[in-house]
Amino acid sequence: MMDGTRPHSPERIARELDWNLLRTFVVLAESRSVTHAAQELRLKQPSVSAALRKLEDRIGRKLIDRSPGRYALTDAGRLLYREAVEINGSVLRLSTLMREITDEVQGHVKIAVASHVVCPLFDEAIAGFHAQNPAASLSIGVLSSADAIAEVVAKRASLAVCLVRSHSPRLEYRRLYREYFGLFCGPPHPLFGRSDLTRGDLAGHKSVSFDTDRLHDVLKPVTLMRAQAELGEKITGSSSHLEEVRRMIVAGMGVGPLPVHVAGRDVADGLLWQVPPYTGLPAIDVHVVWNPAAVKNRAEELFLRALLDAIERTPIEARTYA
Template sequence: MNPSDSADRLMRELDWNLLRSFVVLAQSRSVTEAAHKLRLTQPSVSTALKRLEDRVGRRLIDRKPGHFELTEAGQVLYREAMDIQGSILRLSTLMREMTDEVTGHVRIALASHVICPLFDQVLAEFHAEHPHATLSIDVLSSAEAVNSVSGRFSSFAVCLVHRRNPKLEYLRIYREFFGLFCGPPHPLFGREGLVRADLAGHSAVSFETDRLQDALKAVTLMRAEADMGELVVGTSSHLEEVRRMIIAGLGIGPLPLHIAKRDVQDGVMWQLPPYQNAPAIDVHIVWNPKASLNRAEQSLLNRLLETVEATPMENRTYS
């Protein structure tokens, strides 16, 4: 069959509902989990996947007992389906805002507990200039925030970055430094003169991205150098919950120094070694250059990027 004829046939016959089901499948760990999310029966979801595979002529998910993984073709289709889904979700907003370009809604994907005075300043200036524009902030894991921008669900994101998506743009907004802390119930709490060796063997709590292959690799190495062992008794993608577990005494945990400072002053947290050469973590603005932004979205993003680039890095570094 002629390639152009094949493309025309796919365009005519491909059902968006099949793509929507596939996106949920790709974000799940099994057909059963996807069926639960879609509120459909498992056979219905399996049939939808088979129909989609027949339409595109490729196996999309490698399924066998204990194994559920996208094939290479599935990964390609997932990326494109995310773009299509984002465009469809934004259609109603774009149509509504054609009547008044001055107003619009901005949806920001934010990593947990972003503390950045520069970002707060830009939000204040934006609201003063566009008082009728609306704003929503979704607190997500950094990976979810990037996916939200890639899928065009969010106007932009402020988050950690591990692997860069070549379809997205990135700009460092600020740098923070991490230290290790414990709470009042912990045996090391309140002890002066501690050295790194005193942390050996103690259990830890941490972020889900605290892995050698993820965004907090530097924090993972800091824990490893303290010989704390592999026992991580609690994890979360939200800083507030990592903080909760530290204060409750579940284990030693990492936090940005400028965020933990108040808790240390209030006596509910104790900083542990190392006290020098704290690992630096960069937080980025992430946006999709191909997304169709409304005027409010474009105005806020432009103001944020211009303010960051006009501010020296030393004024965007929180130690």
């Protein structure tokens, strides 16, 4: 090389790497073939293939294994994809940040939440933020907890409100509230309406639950509660969304877990009936999760700060819903 750098040195990559190549690679990595990626990008297949070859030349590594009958990221491809997704999130935010340099807060806050988050403190934070910043906008997308966290990692969401299985050193976490899970059945179920139930009465009955209701996952305490109730091992219905788990319980598909404070109204309306155990219920924490590496617009900064301040001011006892 004329400048003395190695062919694939960090200096050369930083100087010569084209952002459009990275953007194309993100789509390739999320596609099932080059043809599919070309359709997503609205480009011709040869152009996409050429972009991949050029990127592999710049990086000095093969990124996608395209042998006959196979289309998969290599180890280098997986590593590059992880970084490129974050870069993509940062680039997409630039134009938004530039537009928001005004005296009035006009930014957008995108929140990813787990299904059916019921927390008065969270609701009050939204209400207060809107009252103080009426020109700012806010959107809430409902996802599984794992997908909500993935959106924060990729910088596509301002923050997440969800369950947390394990903590990543790349993210920040703050407990928003604690909820307790009980077991419930619906009107068609033979245990519905019975006030004389013991835990033994549940033995062998069918159950419905969440996709994360497994011993190695975030709802492990709920899994143990179901096991202690000796419910049938086979789960006849499952979902990552609380509303759909509730739907299956109400329909009589089986006994299932729900947060007690969320199910309270349905119990009062005669749509759900709580069954044993009634004490020693498993506690599950719901967290606020954000990415400190993401460059936040003013609206995002203000909303996150207001929510964290509200958490700090409110004792955990007042954020525990039984």
